[in-house]
Amino acid sequence: MPIPPIPALNAALFLDLDGTLIEIAPRPDAVVVPPFLPGLLARLADRLGGAVAIVTGRGLEVARDLTQSPPIAFAAEHGTIVDASLLPGAVIPPMPPPPTPPQAWREQAAAYAAAHGLLFEPKKYGFVLHFRAVPERGPAAAAFLQAMAAGTAFQVMPAHAAAELRPHGLDKGSAVRWLMRHAPFAGRQPIFIGDDVTDQFGIDACAELGGTGYRIPTDFPGPSAVHGWLEGLAGRLAA
Structure with missing residues (x-):
């Protein structure tokens, strides 16, 4: 399977978590996070000016804990919560709060x-x-x-x-559009990587904004290939 080309240096990364950066487990609480992943995300954020976001169905605190809170943005609960408080220097307002189920x-x-x-x-x-x-x-x-x-x-x-x-009305695509309105994401080429049907909303949003998206297993065979691709991007940015 040919791996997608390394993107331009003005990329903005939107990355799903389960099934994309970490392998799917029998239970949500049984996943194993690769020990190098938090450092890789931090390096990418540093070299892309902070334009890295985890866009996941997980809750915000769970997603932060799994990734050890790197200095990136998080769009949790399938885009229902957008939080950039860990992103140095960014001023990205939260989205209007949605309704809560009874x-x-x-x-x-x-x-x-x-x-x-x-x-x-x-x-x-x-x-x-x-x-x-x-x-x-x-x-x-x-x-x-x-x-x-x-x-x-x-x-x-x-x-x-x-x-x-x-x-209703909130998904991974709405989270991508919200983040792309603000620095450090604004003006960059958005790239979404995911594996699930809910990730298609994010992929479609990136395409609308002049970027692209990739799916597992169509474009990457699995998370390890995504890791290698991200390492290649980090190396190119360092060079």
């Missing part, structure tokens, strides 16, 4: 997960039902959330062996 919904979803062998993952502005251990129950889990969200300000999005309830 506590009763969280309790109902948690009870449903417990009764059907699923994993319930709470987030600030939504929650997820993971069915990797019982894939045959995936369609019913998605239908359960669809019925809950019908006619409300929330939507249900599919992911890797999971269904997620989150606010």
